[in-house]
Amino acid sequence: MNAVSARQRGRAALLIAPLVIFLGVFFLWPLWLMVDVSIRNDAIGGAFPRTAELIGSWDGEAMPDAEIQAALVEDLRETPQSTLGAAVRTLNSQVSGFRTLMGRTANAARDLEDGQTLDLVEVDDRWAEPRFWQAIQTSVAPYTDRNLLAALDLERSDTGEIERMAASASANRLIIWRTFAIAGSVTVLCALIGLPYAMLAASVTGWKRNALLLAVLLPLWTSLLVRTAAWFILLQNEGIINKTLIGLGWIDGPLPLIFNRLGVVIAMTHVLLPFMVLPIFSVVSAIPKNLMPAAASLGARPLRAFWRVLLPLSMPGLLAGSLLVFMVAIGYYITPALVGGPNDQMISSVIAFYALQTANWGMAGALGILLLAVTTVLYLVYGRLSRGGAPTGA
Amino acid sequence: MTAFIELRGVSKTFGQVTVVEGLNLEVRKGEFLSLLGPSGSGKTTILMMLAGFEGATSGDILLDGEKIDHLPPYRRGMGVVFQNYALFPHMSVAENVAFPLEMRGVPKSETRPRVKAALDRVQLGHLADRRPDQLSGGQQQRVALTRALVYEPKVILMDEPLGALDKKLREEMQLEIRELHRRLGLTIIFVTHDQSEALTMSDRIAIFDAGKIAQIGTAGEVYDHPHNRFVAEFIGETNLLDGVVKGPAAVELTNGATIVAPDHGYAAGSRVSVSIRPERLRLDGNGDNRLQATISDVVYQGDHLRLHLDAGALSLVARLERGAAERRTGESVTVSFAAADCSVFAA
Ligand SMILES: Nc1ncnc2c1ncn2[C@@H]1O[C@H](COP(=O)(O)OP(=O)(O)O)[C@@H](O)[C@H]1O
Ligand SMILES: [Mg+2]
Numbered sequence: 036m037n038a039v040s041a042r043q044r045g046r047a048a049l050l051i052a053p054l055v056i057f058l059g060v061f062f063l064w065p066l067w068l069m070v071d072v073s074i075r076n077d078a079i080g081g082a083f084p085r086t087a088e089l090i091g092s093w094d095g096e097a098m099p100d101a102e103i104q105a106a107l108v109e110d111l112r113e114t115p116q117s118t119l120g121a122a123v124r125t126l127n128s129q130v131s132g133f134r135t136l137m138g139r140t141a142n143a144a145r146d147l148e149d150g151q152t153l154d155l156v157e158v159d160d161r162w163a164e165p166r167f168w169q170a171i172q173t174s175v176a177p178y179t180d181r182n183l184l185a186a187l188d189l190e191r192s193d194t195g196e197i198e199r200m201a202a203s204a205s206a207n208r209l210i211i212w213r214t215f216a217i218a219g220s221v222t223v224l225c226a227l228i229g230l231p232y233a234m235l236a237a238s239v240t241g242w243k244r245n246a247l248l249l250a251v252l253l254p255l256w257t258s259l260l261v262r263t264a265a266w267f268i269l270l271q272n273e274g275i276i277n278k279t280l281i282g283l284g285w286i287d288g289p290l291p292l293i294f295n296r297l298g299v300v301i302a303m304t305h306v307l308l309p310f311m312v313l314p315i316f317s318v319v320s321a322i323p324k325n326l327m328p329a330a331a332s333l334g335a336r337p338l339r340a341f342w343r344v345l346l347p348l349s350m351p352g353l354l355a356g357s358l359l360v361f362m363v364a365i366g367y368y369i370t371p372a373l374v375g376g377p378n379d380q381m382i383s384s385v386i387a388f389y390a391l392q393t394a395n396w397g398m399a400g401a402l403g404i405l406l407l408a409v410t411t412v413l414y415l416v417y418g419r420l421s422r423g424g425a426p427t428g429a
Numbered sequence: 430m431t432a433f434i435e436l437r438g439v440s441k442t443f444g445q446v447t448v449v450e451g452l453n454l455e456v457r458k459g460e461f462l463s464l465l466g467p468s469g470s471g472k473t474t475i476l477m478m479l480a481g482f483e484g485a486t487s488g489d490i491l492l493d494g495e496k497i498d499h500l501p502p503y504r505r506g507m508g509v510v511f512q513n514y515a516l517f518p519h520m521s522v523a524e525n526v527a528f529p530l531e532m533r534g535v536p537k538s539e540t541r542p543r544v545k546a547a548l549d550r551v552q553l554g555h556l557a558d559r560r561p562d563q564l565s566g567g568q569q570q571r572v573a574l575t576r577a578l579v580y581e582p583k584v585i586l587m588d589e590p591l592g593a594l595d596k597k598l599r600e601e602m603q604l605e606i607r608e609l610h611r612r613l614g615l616t617i618i619f620v621t622h623d624q625s626e627a628l629t630m631s632d633r634i635a636i637f638d639a640g641k642i643a644q645i646g647t648a649g650e651v652y653d654h655p656h657n658r659f660v661a662e663f664i665g666e667t668n669l670l671d672g673v674v675k676g677p678a679a680v681e682l683t684n685g686a687t688i689v690a691p692d693h694g695y696a697a698g699s700r701v702s703v704s705i706r707p708e709r710l711r712l713d714g715n716g717d718n719r720l721q722a723t724i725s726d727v728v729y730q731g732d733h734l735r736l737h738l739d740a741g742a743l744s745l746v747a748r749l750e751r752g753a754a755e756r757r758t759g760e761s762v763t764v765s766f767a768a769a770d771c772s773v774f775a776a
Contacts, residue, residue, distance in 0.1 A: 328482050329515035331502035333576065334532035340503075343528070347519045 066407075073400030076179035079171075082122035083110040087175035090168070099168055101152070107171075108153045111137070111144040130170045136161050182401035187211075207385065211405070214381040217299060217371070218364035222311075224304045225360045229311030230353060234345070236312070237319040248316070255309045263370045266302040267293065270374060298374040307364060311356035318352030319345075358417045362410050382406060432491070433458040433616055434479070434584065439488030441474055441640075448474050449640045452488070456618065461610050463627040464620045466637030467663070472620040473512075474640075476586050479618065481505045492584070503532070508577030510587040514569045516561035522548065522572050523557040529580040547579045548572075551605075567598045571605075578609070588620045603629050624664050628652065636660050653706075657774050661704040668710070668745050670703040671776055680773065684741030688718040693773035700776040707735070709770040710747035712756070716765035720745075724760045738764060 080087045085106035093099045111119070119141065127133040136159055143158045155162040162168075173179075173195070184190055188200045188208045236247040254262055269275050272289035280286045292298050322345070330340035368383035382402055390399040432455035441449040449471045456462050464472045477483040478490060481502035490498050497505055516525050523544050530540045548554045551571045561569055570590060577585055590606075591599045607630055610617050621627050627634045628648045635645040636659075644651050644660045655661035661669065672682040674695045680703055681687045688703065695701055722740035736756060738745040745764065749756075756762070 323513070323515065325511045325513070325515040326517060328480075328502065329509065329511055330517075330528070331482070332480055332505075332507065332509035333529040334503050334506070334580070335528075336503055336532075339532065344517055348517075 069400045069403050071400075072396045073182045073398075073404055074178045074180065075397070076174070076177060076181070078125055079122045079174040080177060082114050082118045083107065083171065083175055085110050086171065090172045090175060093168065093172060095165060095169055095172065098156075098163055098165070104155055105152060108140075108144045108147070108155075111141040112147070126170055126174060129174065130166060132161065133167065133170070136167065182397040183404065185398060186401040186405050207402070210380065210382055210385055213379070214365050217296070217303070217379070217381060218361050218367075220300050221303045221307060221364045222357050222361045224300065225308055225311040226353060226357055228304070229308055229356060230315055230349070232308075233312045233315035233352070234319055234349070236316055237322075251309045251312045254305065259306060259369060262306055263302055263373050266298070266305065266370075267373055270298050270301065293374050294376040294379075296375070296379050299371050299379045302370050302374050303364060303367060306370060307360045310359040310363060314355040314359065315349060315352035318355075319349050322348050354417060354420060358413055362413060365409065366406060431458075432456065433460075433493060434618070435489075435491040436475075436479075437489045437491070439475075439478065439485045439490060441471070441478060441483065442486045447640060449478075449485075452640075452642065454635065454642065454645070456616060458616055459614050461607070461615075461617045461619065461630060461632045463631035463634045464618065464637060465624060465627040465634050465663075466622065466643075468622055470637040471640040472622075472637055473588055476509075476588050476618065476620055479584075480507050480509050480586055506580075506582050506584075508580075508582035508585040510573050510577050510585065510590045512588045512590070513593060514561075514573040514590075516569055516573055516576070518561055521558050521560060522553065522564070525561065525572060526576045526579050529576065533580060543579060547575050551575055566594055567602065570594065570602060574606070574609075578613070578615075581613075583616065585615050585617045586620075587617065589622065590619075591621075591626065592623075599626070606630065628664070636663060638663075653770075653772075655704055655772050655774070658702055658704075658776075661702075661772065661774075665706065666746065667704045667706055670705065670743055670745075672701060672703060674699045674701055678768070682720075682743060684720070684743045686718075686720050686740075688720075688771070689768040690771040690773045691768055695773065695775070701773050702776045704772040704774070705766055705770055707746045707748040709766050710738075710745065711765050712736075712747070712749065712762050714763055714765055717768040718766050718771075720764045722762055722764050724756055724758050724762060727756055727758055738762070740764065 083106075086103065089103045089106050090099065093103060098104075114122075119137075123134055123137045126137070140153075140155065140158050140162075143153055147153050173191075181191070184197060185200070185205065186207055188205045189197050190200050192198050232247070232251070236244055236251075239247070270292040271277070272291075272293070274292070276292060277286075277289040280290065281288075292301070326344055326348070327340055330344045331337070335343065365381070366383055367381055368387060371379050371381050372384060382405070386399045386402045386406075389395040389402070434454075434456040436452050436454040439449060439452040439454075440447065452475065464475060466472055474483060478485050481497075481500060481504075485498065489496055492505070517528065520528070526544045526547055527540050530543060535543075545554060545557070548557055551574070553568060553571055553575070556564060556568065561572065564572065570593075573590070587606075591602050594602060603626060606617075606619075609615065619627075619630060631648060633645060633647055634651050636643045636651060638659045643663075644656045646654075651660060652664055655664065655667075658669065661667045670682050670688075672680040672688075674693075674697050675681050675687060676697060678689055678692050679687055680690050680701060682703070690703055693701070720740045720743070722738040722745065724736055725739050725744075726737040728735040728737070733751060734749045734756070736747045736749060738747060747764065
């Protein structure tokens, strides 16, 4: 009996193995790489390998002992200039003064003859101050939260406390809020259009229903780039909308519809509408057809029947649709890039900036994790809400 | 008869299809009327027109002498119990029952005791906080009924409300609904395709055939004196004997025998069918009419016997009480029946 069930279990495991491997290779592993790259910290540890090994045991009080000092000197002698330069720049961004300090010390170390030891305080008396050593100690740690904090415009002070960056230093928070604002407006707009649309589609039958659903699905089968480009053509100053309005004499000059927030929200709403309509439609069409007549026979006017019966029963669909739209929207990149202005770029474009233009994979990864975290939290919230017994109307 | 609900020449067509045709129907106050008919005969459509969900294509619907055709469903004040209950799945039992009161602006302080009393009356007080999907079919049925009754509507319309219940529960609910009807003096229009349900419950039964009333009357009238072949066959079991009219009260059957039937008004020479119920056939020789027959089969049915009889070109079925003399297959017998038990109609 046991042998049989063990074999069955083995066979079952074999059957799902391709799925597990696929998920591992194409989902979990890249995810881990993203996390890893955002918290790994080998720029400084790599430049000071010997120091990194020893300084962990330093108590942070008085000047480190001779062994650690010798390791630092050895690192300064051995590490190539370019590697060292990058590490020192990073250190200098944390504690100013490192650049001159390291420059002077490295010169002295290189001039040193074999067998001699270098008295660091003699080279520069700042070595007597623990804060420089502390900076090295924290910076050579293999992992850092620097990128994650920077993604939220936070940093660590000299003493290690988390504090806000200077307002001029970074704009991530602004962009995060902007991302939420755009995704939020798109979600609300999609809900306002999608709910009545889905209800209409669910209430008719035959070719009318098919036509309504096709109208939503058709854009979904078209490339995102094509759809966005279409809006680009429609919305521009010489585009159809402005030409028509001017032609009708309703406006004198073209309305600013493109390269601003309005254009981004219009285009994204159109692109994301199917994600709102389809979940609502599937929920609403599963609501028994006799509930609204029942409400009417019990004395409910159409609006009250809608409010007390149809809307509450549609909520799971509305919730699922809103969540879907919001989650997809916060990751949008192409649409804001094409029809938005400089002040409409969302978090993905910042990620693209770090990844493609500055090769700062750490920051790109940290912002990616931020997106992932927001999405996960939303998903958990949704799970909690829908487990709370929201009926599907079946 | 003063009509409380009246349908005058009501027709309903969907596209090309006429579902209800020239319907005239009067329902008295406090009456229990069943609409009985096969599936697709238009019963639900009639109910939906009464409730206001469908407009009549032509004709008038009157309630208490006033036309209500123009009133929307929520102004008609008719309680409707739907085929599969139509309870609101997102509301508790108590909220479901409170719904019609809430819609009528009854204050909360008054709603609560009324809902509680209504639920207690059907022994569901302890389930007030459950959701409908946590109840059994019978309990859901009672909630639907309570919800339709709680605001004391003038008329209750029920569309096959017991169709989804098993036999035992269905019979229990039939008695419960009859009891409610009597106690509250309700006017009930009850749709069913189950003839025994209609016979059990109704003051009168309207039997529908393809959107028209085939016959309307008390259970006894439609059972004992069917007006046409459709009713005779639809209600209960019957023997249909084809024949030709010979005189004001005489019919010659296809096996050559001539029988006496009640005065039927058909001219001599017309082809007619005579209907006689199996339990009206006797083997003791009493009755106005006699036929010679052979027993071709005897079927024991617990409380009674069914005899299959051959009388020349005619086949008959007789139902005999147990305890009568033993009968055997192949035996020759004289079948007799009273003229008054026959119904005659055009073949
Ligand atoms: N909304 C409708 N559109 C078209 N045909 C309908 C509609 N409602 C009912 N019918 C048709 O009318 C006929 C009678 O239906 P119904 O009143 O439901 O019968 P019953 O309740 O006696 O079974 C059926 O043939 C049905 O197909
Ligand atoms: Mg029906």
